[in-house]
Amino acid sequence: MFRFIVKRLFGIIPTLLIVSILVFLFVHMIPGDPARLVAGPDASYEDVELVRQDLGLDKPLVTQYFTYMSGLFQGDLGTSMKTKRPVFDEIADRFMPTFWLTIWSMVWAIIFGLLIGVISATKRNKWQDYTGMFTAVSGISLPSFWLGLMLIQLFSVQLGWFPTGGNDSWTSYILPSITLGAGVAAVIARFTRSSLMDILREDYIRTGRAKGLKENIVVWKHALKNAMIPVVTMTGLQFGFLLGGSIVVETVFSWPGLGRLLIDSVSYRDYPVIQAELLLFAFEFILINLIVDVLYGIMNPQIRY
Amino acid sequence: MKEKLLEITNLKTYFFTDTGQVPAVNGVDFYIHEGETLGVVGESGCGKSVTSLSVMRLLTDTPGKVVDGSIRFKGKDLLSLSEKEMRKIRGNEIAMIFQEPMTSLNPVYTIGEQIGEAVKLHLKYNKKEAKNHVINMLKLVGIPRAEEIINEYPHQLSGGMRQRIMIAMAMACNPTLLIADEPTTALDVTIQAQILELMKKLKKEKATSIMLITHDLGVVAEMCDRVIVMYAGKVVEEAEVTEIFDNPKHPYTKGLLNSIPKLGQKMDRLDSIPGNVPTPANMPKGCKFAPRCSQVMDICKENEPDLIQVEDGHKCRCFLYQNEMARVVN
């Protein structure tokens, strides 16, 4: 297991190199001229060219890439064109709010998703199942901007329980994390339900009952551990998506996170920030995949690394 | 006089499916004495497994339901027990071994955990006592390296080993009745013989009553004291094991015996009886076996015979003998 993890960690490096090339190409293909944006709309042609030289954007793409990568290996992500601050600081400021929002959303999503999924599977075709699946379908199909605005309207504007935006206290986490978690909870619920229903038909479930075990133990111990194996993979993916920061939810709740940073830097053609963010997302995804694989091995004894 | 441990009367278990009602077990009567091994034979689909699942009340998660009859075990009516009372019987007083050893163990828990669980539940052993007991049970069923096997997972073991594990699990709480549903069908011939030997040995040591379900009349001859023959959800013949082999009455039993292969050989198809088991959709009106019967009479197509005593301890469901009896009475 330890050797597997070390091997996989080393495997991350080539993957990230390839990703970095793709990201670099992709970012420079975004239409629009950052030099023009930095210099301002009234700047003369000469001024714009000066800015371009200043930013190093006049050099061939390959040279730019190597300059960027050599900086990266020294831990230098460059400077934001917009704020002139180090990109590292820009991202560090925004990472934590998104990270904690993700954690809270996942906590809700896992608790409610699992509960709804298990109840629906064990009470299938009864009212509990129909209610659970109706909730889940709503969770998937409600647009999150709408859900967010409704929650703000009800709990912030009318009842005044929570702030309408920002992340100044723990209460400001509640509404955005519910908004963000709803969709994930719905996906987890549906996945858990179908996976658990399949497992409950297995012969070893009947063996468990034949031993005289309580139905709760049969479901929560014997069935759920098997049913969770596919659910864990899916939950990991969702976690990865949320870590990237949700543009919609962060905008609705004026959340100072990575999602809004991304949209701002794209509209400003702030190449270094966009690149750094995309590389970070790729790294997070690869890391989460590794964690999921390790968990998978822990849960499923038939897999040996 | 021997005591009846299990007595089933007029048991009816139906499945309520989208395509209609399936009378899988349709009025089954039989009993098992203390310490006795009862063989239950019949072709695939005649309701053997459903009968045993009805006794265990394990039809949860299927569309099946016991609709009529009674199941008395040690004088208690199992059908009227609460789920909680029933749980104290399952795995404790009545244990079951299933047809499918490869899939009947949970892949994500160790062998020790899976057997120990029942032991802790019913015998109230603590962790250490349970562990020792499990190791002893594994040794009893002939598992080598028992101390190591308890930490292994099912996929690390062969089919024969898994069936031994299932037997160890079933016997762990010293049940009075063991229901073995084709315990050897999925195994190859040499392993089959070993498993049967093992069950015989356990029966001798523990005086357990066994309900042994099988396709295989060879296994019956080897293991059983008494036999019931089932056809289309009903018992068609019941007799001592020697009587069944020497003096079979029902044409279906005779057909089965004619198709008997050598002992230990697998028997999945019974080629010597022409035709097929009737499906619920085209269930014959009279005797369910009539369409395949070589001695069929007019009455068989109209009416269904009762299971009646034809000789001492020998019952048969066939008009051939009922007329004979009727003649004697007249």
Ligand SMILES: Nc1ncnc2c1ncn2[C@@H]1O[C@H](COP(=O)(O)OP(=O)(O)OP(=O)(O)O)[C@@H](O)[C@H]1O
């Ligand atoms: N879950 C189920 N849903 C619907 N019908 C079922 C179900 N289980 C069993 N049946 C019906 O009950 C009938 C009897 O099945 P059962 O499993 O008792 O046969 P069996 O005698 O054990 O056969 P085999 O020798 O193949 O194990 C089958 O013909 C089938 O139609």
Ligand SMILES: [Mg+2]
């Ligand atoms: Mg069966």
